[in-house]
Amino acid sequence: MKRFKHVLVATGIVMALAACGNEEVSKEEETAAPQTEVEEDASTIVKQEEVASLVDPRLQEPTEDTICEMCNMKVYTKEHELGVFSAQAIKADGSIAFYDDIGCLLNAELANNEENDKYVRDYNTLDWALVEDVTIVKTEIKSPMNWGYIYFVDKADADKYIEENPTAHVEELQTIKDAAKKRREEKMKKMAEEGSTDMNHSDEGHMDHSTTEEDHNH
Numbered sequence: 284m285k286r287f288k289h290v291l292v293a294t295g296i297v298m299a300l301a302a303c304g305n306e307e308v309s310k311e312e313e314t315a316a317p318q319t320e321v322e323e324d325a326s327t328i329v330k331q332e333e334v335a336s337l338v339d340p341r342l343q344e345p346t347e348d349t350i351c352e353m354c355n356m357k358v359y360t361k362e363h364e365l366g367v368f369s370a371q372a373i374k375a376d377g378s379i380a381f382y383d384d385i386g387c388l389l390n391a392e393l394a395n396n397e398e399n400d401k402y403v404r405d406y407n408t409l410d411w412a413l414v415e416d417v418t419i420v421k422t423e424i425k426s427p428m429n430w431g432y433i434y435f436v437d438k439a440d441a442d443k444y445i446e447e448n449p450t451a452h453v454e455e456l457q458t459i460k461d462a463a464k465k466r467r468e469e470k471m472k473k474m475a476e477e478g479s480t481d482m483n484h485s486d487e488g489h490m491d492h493s494t495t496e497e498d499h500n501h
Contacts, residue, residue: 341373342402342411345381352380353387353394356427361409367433368426371411372399384428385414389463406433407440414456420444421454432459 345366349358358381359366370382374397382388388401401414417434418441424431432454435441445451 339373339400339402339411341377341379342371343379345369345371349381351383351387353382353391354428356383358383359427361404365427367404367406367409368430370401370403370414372397372401374399384426384430385432385459386428386430386463386466389460390467393464393467403434405436406444407435407437410436412436419454419456419459420451422448422451430459 345358345360347360349360350356351358358369360369365383368384370385370388372380372382372388372391374380380391380399382391385403391397392399392401402411403414403417404410405412405417406420412434414434417436418438420433420435420441422431422433424433426432433444435444441453445453
C-alpha cells in the first residue's frame with residue numbers, strides 16, 4: 284500500500300513538472316512572437332529606406348509658371364497630360380533646372396558644357412527617376428519638342444507597352460544624345476545663315492502647345 288502511494292506521489296510530481304515545462308514553452312513562444320514581428324518591421328524599414336534612397340530629396344516639381352531653361356517654353360506639371368515628358372536636372376552646385384522635353388535637357392548640357400544628374404518621369408507612376416536607370420521607349424506620341432520618348436523604371440512595363448504598340452521600340456540614351464547634338468548643330472548653322480543669335484527662342488521642333496494630346500493614352 285505504501286508502495287502504491289509512493290507511485291502516486293511520483294506520478295503527480297512528473298505530471299506537475301510536465302505542466303510547468305509546457306507552460307514555460309508557451310511563455311517562450313509568446314515572447315518569441317513579438318521579436319519576430321519586430322524583426323519583420325525592421326526589415327520593412329530597411330527596404331523602404333533602400334527605395335527612398337533611389338530618389339534624390341533635392342528633386343522638385345514644376346509649377347504653372349515654370350519655363351524650360353533651354354527653349355523658354357512651358358514645362359508641364361505632373362497633373363497635365365504632357366507632364367509625363369517633363370524633365371529636370373540637378374546641377375553640380377545643387378540648383379534645379381526644368382525642361383519640357385528630354386531633347387532640351389540634353390541640348391542644355393551641350394550648350395553649357397555640363398554633365399548633370401538628369402531625371403525623367405516614369406510613364407506609369409509619374410515618379411522621377413535617373414534617366415540612366417530607366418528603359419527609354421521611342422513612340423509616335425507628340426511630346427512638347429516632338430521627341431516622343433517615354434520612360435519606364437520597370438523594364439517589364441516597357442516590354443508590355445511595346446507589345447501593345449508595335450511601332451514603339453527601346454532607344455539608347457546615347458542615340459538620343461547624338462540626335463540632340465545633330466539637331467542643335469543644324470539649328471546653329473541655320474541661325475548663322477539667317478544672322479540670328481537667339482538660340483533659346485528658336486521654335487523649330489516645337490509642337491503646337493495649344494492642342495490637346497488626343498493620342499496620349501496615359
